[in-house]
Amino acid sequence: MSTLVRELKASYAFIERNYYIVKRYWAWELVWLVYTVANSLSISFIGVGAGQVSGGTGIDTSYLVLYLAIGTIVWRYLSVIFYWVTDVVGMERWEGTIEYTLMAPITRLMHMLGQTAFAVLYSLVHTAVVLAVTVLFFDISLQNANLLGFLMLLIAGSLSFIGISVFGAILPLLFPERGAQMTHLIIAGMLLVSGVYYPVTVLPGWLQPFAYLSPATYVLDGARETLLNGADTTSLWPFIWPLLLMGGVAIPAGLWAFREAERYAKRTGKLHRNG
Amino acid sequence: MPAHTCALPDPDVAVRIHQALKTFGDSGWRWPSGPRTAAKVAVDHVSLNIQRGEIFGVLGPNGSGKSTLIRLISTLLLPDGGDVQVFGHDVVREARRVQTLINRVSVEASFFKKLSPLENLMYGARLYGLGAPEARDGARRILIRLGLEPAVLEQPMEEMSRGMQQKVAIARAFLSSPILLLLDEPTTGLDPRSKREVQTFVRELRDTHDATVLLTTHDMVEAEALCDRVAIIHGGRIVALDTPEALKAAAPRLNGHSPTLEDVFLSLTGAQLVEFVD
Numbered sequence: 001m002s003t004l005v006r007e008l009k010a011s012y013a014f015i016e017r018n019y020y021i022v023k024r025y026w027a028w029e030l031v032w033l034v035y036t037v038a039n040s041l042s043i044s045f046i047g048v049g050a051g052q053v054s055g056g057t058g059i060d061t062s063y064l065v066l067y068l069a070i071g072t073i074v075w076r077y078l079s080v081i082f083y084w085v086t087d088v089v090g091m092e093r094w095e096g097t098i099e100y101t102l103m104a105p106i107t108r109l110m111h112m113l114g115q116t117a118f119a120v121l122y123s124l125v126h127t128a129v130v131l132a133v134t135v136l137f138f139d140i141s142l143q144n145a146n147l148l149g150f151l152m153l154l155i156a157g158s159l160s161f162i163g164i165s166v167f168g169a170i171l172p173l174l175f176p177e178r179g180a181q182m183t184h185l186i187i188a189g190m191l192l193v194s195g196v197y198y199p200v201t202v203l204p205g206w207l208q209p210f211a212y213l214s215p216a217t218y219v220l221d222g223a224r225e226t227l228l229n230g231a232d233t234t235s236l237w238p239f240i241w242p243l244l245l246m247g248g249v250a251i252p253a254g255l256w257a258f259r260e261a262e263r264y265a266k267r268t269g270k271l272h273r274n275g
Numbered sequence: 276m277p278a279h280t281c282a283l284p285d286p287d288v289a290v291r292i293h294q295a296l297k298t299f300g301d302s303g304w305r306w307p308s309g310p311r312t313a314a315k316v317a318v319d320h321v322s323l324n325i326q327r328g329e330i331f332g333v334l335g336p337n338g339s340g341k342s343t344l345i346r347l348i349s350t351l352l353l354p355d356g357g358d359v360q361v362f363g364h365d366v367v368r369e370a371r372r373v374q375t376l377i378n379r380v381s382v383e384a385s386f387f388k389k390l391s392p393l394e395n396l397m398y399g400a401r402l403y404g405l406g407a408p409e410a411r412d413g414a415r416r417i418l419i420r421l422g423l424e425p426a427v428l429e430q431p432m433e434e435m436s437r438g439m440q441q442k443v444a445i446a447r448a449f450l451s452s453p454i455l456l457l458l459d460e461p462t463t464g465l466d467p468r469s470k471r472e473v474q475t476f477v478r479e480l481r482d483t484h485d486a487t488v489l490l491t492t493h494d495m496v497e498a499e500a501l502c503d504r505v506a507i508i509h510g511g512r513i514v515a516l517d518t519p520e521a522l523k524a525a526a527p528r529l530n531g532h533s534p535t536l537e538d539v540f541l542s543l544t545g546a547q548l549v550e551f552v553d
Contacts, residue, residue, distance in 0.1 A: 005404075007404075009404050009406065010401060010402050010403070010404055012401060013398050013402045016401060017394075017398040020390050020398075021389065024389040024431065095386065095387050096383060096385035097385045099346075099379075099381065101402065103349050103351050103374055103379065104374060104403060105371050105374035105375040105404075106402060263353065266350075266351060266352055266353045267353045267355075268299070269299050271351055272346070272351070
């Protein structure tokens with residue numbers, strides 16, 4: 001059996017294991033999905049109520065609702081990927097299986113491939129449910145939307161988010177007790193600067209440059225072009241190439257950093273300690 | 276150049292440990308205001324060879340370095356000095372190759388607790404490149420062979436007793452057919468019947484699969500019954516290494532009685548059996 005085939009089979013172990021975990025925790029998954037949908041709807045309702053709150057007229061409510069809905073849907077998609085990938089170490093520390101997994105004959109590339117493949121599939125299903133409920137709830141028309149372009153943006157955005165998430169996964173490796181909590185700092189920073197619910201131009205000037213370092217900014221801008229304005233796929237390139245570039249840099253850099261962190265943990269004995 | 280670096284690997288030597296050193300507590304970096312911790316030597320220039328097909332026991336008090344030694348062999352720790360080879364492959368430079376040859380049972384039965392034994396074993400088997408039918412059949416066969424009822428194979432691990440969980444851990448390690456099996460106190464927490472079943476299975480594995488077994492234990496009866504040779508480790512150093520019979524024969528008689536392996540152990544490691552957590 002060639003090494004590649006064996007490694008690919010080993011990579012599938014993470015997809016299958018995570019599927020089993022989701023199946024076993026089905027009640028929790030249902031609660032999480034309902035929470036996610038309710039959360040997304042409540043943010044979109046801000047758009048419906050904006051006129052009443054501000055007392056202003058001339059607000060295009062449908063546009064504002066869809067603007068906010070795109071924010072919640074895209075952010076949900078990207079943050080779910082982030083949490084699944086950063087949890088690659090955290091969940092195993094919690095269960096106490098980290099040593100068993102890290103002594104298996106599988107490269108970190110294939111290890112991460114399995115975990116991220118599941119993360120993307122899981123997140124796509126979640127996003128589809130949230131999108132469907134939002135469309136039905138607010139009677140949103142997607143007739144002019146370029147759904148193929150939207151999907152391409154999500155996939156391109158996944159790559160760069162995976163790279164950042166692999167960096168995040170290092171924290172529980174280096175800091176057994178508090179590493180998992182530290183990952184929230186990364187996602188909170190991106191939520192603030194990426195224009196999830198507002199244009200980045202409303203941010204203070206000193207904060208705006210950070211928006212261009214966040215892949216979520218490009219996914220959100222591109223998604224709004226496709227779903228709000230029906231931009232065709234070819235016109236999405238200005239949003240897609242920065243995402244591919246970020247992914248192309250962040251994934252190998254993240255894997256390198258993870259390998260170094262793993263060496264550090266093996267040198268100092270931090271794998272054994274359960275946080 | 277020392278002889279050990281230029282000699283061809285001996286095919287009859289499963290594990291070769293030469294002057295292995297492992298210290299903890301001084302990573303070389305700390306927060307400016309962080310406390311300075313003294314380095315603790317966990318494995319202190321240990322050298323030993325384990326022959327192919329041998330069941331080799333490592334006995335020692337808690338904190339003596341047994342588990343650290345196993346972690347060094349299983350690529351989970353990097354040695355600070357010396358070298359460790361598994362069937363001629365260096366555990367640092369050829370870690371991936373070594374990982375295909377070994378499997379390990381730790382004293383903590385670590386599992387995804389919501390998953391069933393079969394689901395946990397499927398995960399383990401796939402990590403080692405086994406296909407689904409092969410993994411599922413093998414998992415069922417080994418679990419039932421170890422005395423688990425078919426009905427519990429689909430139940431969450433968290434609903435099982437510690438002894439049953441430990442049997443699943445042993446089955447998971449056997450499933451990948453390792454030629455070197457590292458058993459770190461595998462029978463701790465098992466009842467006498469389960470202990471005996473596991474011991475029989477270890478012997479069976481060695482006899483039928485040409486496997487070499489490195490076993491750490493506190494159970495002197497188990498060590499005597501299973502092990503071809505035994506090393507007694509204390510304070511990170513090997514203080515005795517021989518067959519159980521030879522170790523007993525070399526020890527002084529006590530009140531006219533032949534010493535047991537436990538007597539040998541106590542005389543070599545002192546009265547203080549529990550020093551600190553391993």
